[in-house]
Each structure stands twice: as structure tokens, then as C-alpha cells.
Amino acid sequence: MIDLKNVSKEYPKRGHALRDVSLHVAKSEFVFLTGHSGSGKSTTMRLIHMADRPTAGEVRVAAYSSERISDRELWKVRRRVGFVFQDFRLLPGRTALENVAFALEVTGTKRSEILPRSQKLLGQVGLSAKSGALVHELSGGEQQRVAIARALANDPYVLLADEPTGNLDDRATRGIMDLFWDINARGMAVVMATHDMGLIGRYGHARVLELDDGRLVYDSAATAAAGD
Amino acid sequence: MYAIREALAAFRRTPLLTGLSAAMVGLALLVVGLFGLAAHNLDLALASIEERVEVVAYLRDDVRQNEIDLALQEISSLEQVRSVRYISKRDALERARADLPDFGALFSDLAVNPLPQSLEIELRPGARDPAMVDRVAEAAMAYPFVEDARYGREWVDRLFTLRRVGAGATAVLGGAFALVAALIIATALRIAIFARRDEIYVMRLVGARNGFIRRPFLVEGAMAGLLGGLIAWGLTYAAYRSVYASLFEIAWIPDPWVLAGIGGGVLFGILSSALAVRRHLREI
Numbered sequence A: 001m002i003d004l005k006n007v008s009k010e011y012p013k014r015g016h017a018l019r020d021v022s023l024h025v026a027k028s029e030f031v032f033l034t035g036h037s038g039s040g041k042s043t044t045m046r047l048i049h050m051a052d053r054p055t056a057g058e059v060r061v062a063a064y065s066s067e068r069i070s071d072r073e074l075w076k077v078r079r080r081v082g083f084v085f086q087d088f089r090l091l092p093g094r095t096a097l098e099n100v101a102f103a104l105e106v107t108g109t110k111r112s113e114i115l116p117r118s119q120k121l122l123g124q125v126g127l128s129a130k131s132g133a134l135v136h137e138l139s140g141g142e143q144q145r146v147a148i149a150r151a152l153a154n155d156p157y158v159l160l161a162d163e164p165t166g167n168l169d170d171r172a173t174r175g176i177m178d179l180f181w182d183i184n185a186r187g188m189a190v191v192m193a194t195h196d197m198g199l200i201g202r203y204g205h206a207r208v209l210e211l212d213d214g215r216l217v218y219d220s221a222a223t224a225a226a227g228d
Numbered sequence B: 001m002y003a004i005r006e007a008l009a010a011f012r013r014t015p016l017l018t019g020l021s022a023a024m025v026g027l028a029l030l031v032v033g034l035f036g037l038a039a040h041n042l043d044l045a046l047a048s049i050e051e052r053v054e055v056v057a058y059l060r061d062d063v064r065q066n067e068i069d070l071a072l073q074e075i076s077s078l079e080q081v082r083s084v085r086y087i088s089k090r091d092a093l094e095r096a097r098a099d100l101p102d103f104g105a106l107f108s109d110l111a112v113n114p115l116p117q118s119l120e121i122e123l124r125p126g127a128r129d130p131a132m133v134d135r136v137a138e139a140a141m142a143y144p145f146v147e148d149a150r151y152g153r154e155w156v157d158r159l160f161t162l163r164r165v166g167a168g169a170t171a172v173l174g175g176a177f178a179l180v181a182a183l184i185i186a187t188a189l190r191i192a193i194f195a196r197r198d199e200i201y202v203m204r205l206v207g208a209r210n211g212f213i214r215r216p217f218l219v220e221g222a223m224a225g226l227l228g229g230l231i232a233w234g235l236t237y238a239a240y241r242s243v244y245a246s247l248f249e250i251a252w253i254p255d256p257w258v259l260a261g262i263g264g265g266v267l268f269g270i271l272s273s274a275l276a277v278r279r280h281l282r283e284i
Helices: A039-048 A071-080 A096-104 A111-123 A139-151 A169-185 A198-204 A219-226 B002-013 B014-051 B065-076 B088-097 B100-106 B132-139 B153-194 B197-206 B210-246 B255-281
Strands: A002-011 A015-025 A028-035 A057-062 A081-085 A158-162 A189-193 A207-212 A213-220 B055-059 B082-088 B117-123 B148-152
Touching: A002 A039, A002 A096, A015 A039, A028 A169, A028 A219, A028 B014, A039 A057, A039 A158, A039 A189, A057 A207, A057 B002, A057 B014, A071 B014, A071 B153, A071 B197, A081 A139, A081 B132, A096 A111, A096 A139, A096 B197, A111 A139, A111 A198, A139 A169, A139 B197, A158 A169, A158 A219, A169 A198, A169 B255, A207 A219, A213 A219, A213 B100, A219 B088, B002 B014, B014 B100, B014 B153, B014 B210, B055 B132, B065 B117, B082 B088, B088 B100, B088 B117, B088 B132, B117 B132, B132 B148, B132 B153, B153 B197, B197 B210, B197 B255
Parallel strands: A028 A189, A028 A207, A081 A158, A158 A189
Antiparallel strands: A002 A015, A002 A057, A207 A213, B055 B117, B055 B148, B082 B117
16 A cells, blocks of 8 residues: 655755665554654655655555656645644634635535535544634644544545644543544554654554664564564 | 635635735836826827927919929828928918017018918828938928928927937836836735645645646736736826826826736736745645
């Protein structure tokens, strides 16, 4: 589903962000991507979202390859890859419902379907009661739920989450993690970047990939396979 | 349809910002409008002076009527000539009496009319520059019974130098004003779009197509241009009315200029928005 083949990424000023990384994430897998800050987690996420192109190697998401897709067609990948961030990136001045509806509206959903689908999505993240609240009236955890509902709007294959609990307290973090597992249980792959090893420890059954200085240095799935 | 709805919604959501950018477009175009008003009136003034450029051919007293008729006909048929008027000695005297009433007694006491008969040759518009006028005067001088043909050469030369300088200044200043207006419009729309870069970011994030993202902004640019154009038109008209009422009579800008100004505002609004959006589309 997601394939990175010998991927390297070099930025003009920063130098190497990723060096020869190969990995595969299957449908309905839950993956933690960890490492120190600057280890290449965000770069990996950006490459999967095709916000950046690899300097060498190939990134594949379902049928789309970084080698063949044109800039004009990137929207196709974006609809298949949901993305949530540490800072939520919601539109201020709009309600929770409007933020979700916006994603449907700008991707060409029929007008008559936008409202019911937005409400359903907010229901899935447990925010039905707050659909009319403006973004600044919501707590951090609630804002992240709105962002997740928005990321799910176009029914993606995979949900990418870049430090999604970085700004949240313990309680809210648990709520968001439960939600991710819930989403994953319904068959959607989740790739979550975090440097919070304590958090990863709580979910020992998930696959863990560790990056260090742009190299993939640990893959729990490979280790398990080797141990078998 | 979505584009128009979204552009209108943007006006509603951020009335201050969009209003401000329309006002900036309006003020930028007002400068162009006022300049157009001044340039147009300067042009009209010079044109009305130019209207008076004519060649007067003074005839000898002994010329026969049939010779005058022939000259009238021949000169009329020159391509530079609009009309030729014959002024008899009597006409000349009467005109002198009317034009110079102080000398009325002098003219009425004359036993012999000293004023010559003449042909007043009026020229076509576009045929009033020194070279053309000279050619007509030469043609008139070619008749043996024409004593002299005058047109105030120095005066015509000066008028045409003035017109050339006027046209040059209009082009340079007009171009500069238009450029300044263009920069102001581009900046205003860039600010308006910068304020909405979050929206563009989210649209890209969730997979909206570029054309889809761009369209409402183009419509918004067009609307800001149109609104600004109408503001500029209204203010320029107000300036025209107040000058007309309190200072002196001036002419209003020709309608095609007004339409070109507003149309230019709309086109430039679209273009500026397209450029400003393009920058943000590359960000993610």
C-alpha cells in the first residue's frame, strides 16, 4: 500500500534528511514512526503525502508513484492520504462542522451530501454535540478530533499523523489514541510519527519504525520476523 | 458556480479586507482617471486651437471672377482642404468694422477700400501640421493672381511642438500612473490572498484541484477590479462635476476610456490574483 524504495531526500540548505530508506506499510497496519527530532520523521510523512519528492528512490502510495505523478495530479494522492498535525491546522473563525464540510466542498462532493456527511464524520470522532462550536471555543483534544474528521472526509487509504498528541494533555492524548485505534480497526492504515517513547510503550502490539539521522535503524516487524 | 458563491462568501466573511482591497484598487484607478480627465481636456484645448489653423490667400484686385471660381474649385479638391471661403473686399471691410469697432470711423470714412479680397482655406483635421499647411500655401501661391498666402508659420510650428510634447508627456505620465496603479492593485490583492493562505493550504492538504482552488480567487480579483473601477469612476466623475461647477468648463472623459479603465481594472484584478495564488499553490 505504502512503499518506499531506497528513498533519499536532500534539502538544499539542510542537507540529507533521509538516506536510502526502504519500507512497506500494509493496508490496515498501525505504525509508529519514531526517532529524535531531525531524524527524518516529518520528511518521511511529507514524502508519503507527496508534498515533497524524493531526491533518489521511489515512493508509492497505492497506484501512485512519485516518479510518474505530475504536480497537476497530486490531488489524487491527497484524497487517498489523510493528514493530521500537532498544530491541528484548522480554519479559524469557522465552526467544527464548517471545517469538515470545507474538505468535502473543495473536493467536489455533491452539495446535498456535504452536510449529512460532515455530521456523520463529526459523530465518528465523538464531536456531534460540538459541531456548531467555533474552533477557538474547542479544547486542544477536540480540535484534533475535528482535524481527524477532516482528514477522513475523502475516505483515505491511510491516515498520517505527525506528532498528533504533542500539544495535548494525557487525558486528551488517550482519547485521540483510542480514536486512532478505532479508525485502524475499521481497516485504515495509520502511520503516526512521535518521539514519545512512553506513548509507544503503551501500545506494544503496534509496529515501530525508528529513524536516526535519516536512516531506518529499527523495524519491529523485521526484528520479530528474524526472531521467529 | 462554486467559484462565484465562494467569492461572494469571501466578501461577506472578510468585508473589511476585501472592501479595503477594492478601495485600494479604486484609488489607484482614480489617479489614472484624473490623469485621463486632464489629458483629455488638454487634448481638446489643443485641438480647438488647431481648428483655427488656416491658410489665407490674398488676391490681387484685378483678378477676374471666373479665375476666382476656378481657384476655389481647384483648391477645394486638394486632399488637405476641408473648405474654401471667398471673402470679397466688401466682406473684408465689414468684418474689419465689426472686429475693430474702435476704428469704425476710420473705416467708414474711406473713399477707397484698401483691404484685399481673399480665399480662406480651412484644412481637414489631420492635415494641419506644418508640412501639410506649407504645401497648401504653396499650391495657392502658384496662382499668378495670388499676391500672398499666409498661415502664421511660426505659430503653427509652435502649436505642433506643443502637441508633440503634450502627447509624449501624456504617454509617459499615463504609463507611469498606470504602472503605479498596477503595482498597488497587485499588492492589494496579494495581501487579500495572503490573508487566506491557510484556506489554500487546507485545500491543497485535502486534495482540491488547483483549478478549483484558483477560480474563486480569480472571481474575487475580478470583483475587486470591477468594484474598484466603479469607485474610481464615481470619484473621477465627482471631481469632474466639482471642477465644472466651481472652476471652469471641462469635458468628461469619452465613454470608451471609462470602459477601458474599468475593464483594465477587472483584467488586472484577475491577473494579479492568478499570480498571487500561484505562489501559495506551490507551498504544499
